[in-house]
Amino acid sequence: MTGARNKRLAALTALLRRHSLTRQDELVLALREAGHEVTQATVSRDLDQLGAIKIRRGGETRYALPDQIDTARSDQRRLRTLFAEWVRAAEPAANLVVLKTPPGSAHLVGVALDSAPPSAVVGTISGDDTLFIACRSPAEAAALAAEWQSWLGS
Template identity: 50%
Template structure:
């Protein structure tokens, strides 16, 4: 076993360790696993954590992957999870933003210097955080509510350019009508 790995850890241990300690160990182990191997799916991550004695569900793994900032990237032709320190900061922000836009955005439109973005209930903050972390100079900032967020662009031209970029990141056709 490598550093940070300890068999017998689980979410529900009633021993001397608290759930917080167990979660911290699980997150460290998860990060070590991602650095050591090309893990391509949440199912694979779940199986690997279970092999180290962690009693986890796929939902727990999904939350843990988000917590440590893991994203899927293509390395050597293989799509697998990577941590921010494994790829360039700019690439990490852009890859994460692309994934989150594709998964969580249900609609977008320009309103003056703002881009109004709609998401499922409870998800606007995820999109706002990803946009903030992408550190785009054309964007002054974001404000999020429950299912709607605003992207404040530095001017109206930038708002249209950013909307086009976001749509392309999501794989949507861009029309110039």
């Protein structure tokens, strides 16, 4: 591999680790902004070489590296189990998702979300039986609430 290609692959790896990127055109733009002149075909080949694949996490599909895949699946399984046991309702409210839990249980779910937040989540606030999850947009909040609602009681 050439030095330029090594630098490009390192930049692509860093982008995939730091950002939730869902489309190759986003990767092309981000790499160009970082000083790498690339085409979509180049990015496609680089993703293949890195072993990156698309995964579904937190209601969105995004690129992930092989070492991120098992962690993401494990985090999702843990969240699903917690939600099925502790969450009674998930409702969107503007750019928030409001979760209702039994008394004294909101912090359990909040800690799990804070340790592996879906990319749409900006932060959480836990009360006794209510958890507020701030999302980047109302659309992301609605998508997360719908996904999480489907986990309840499962």
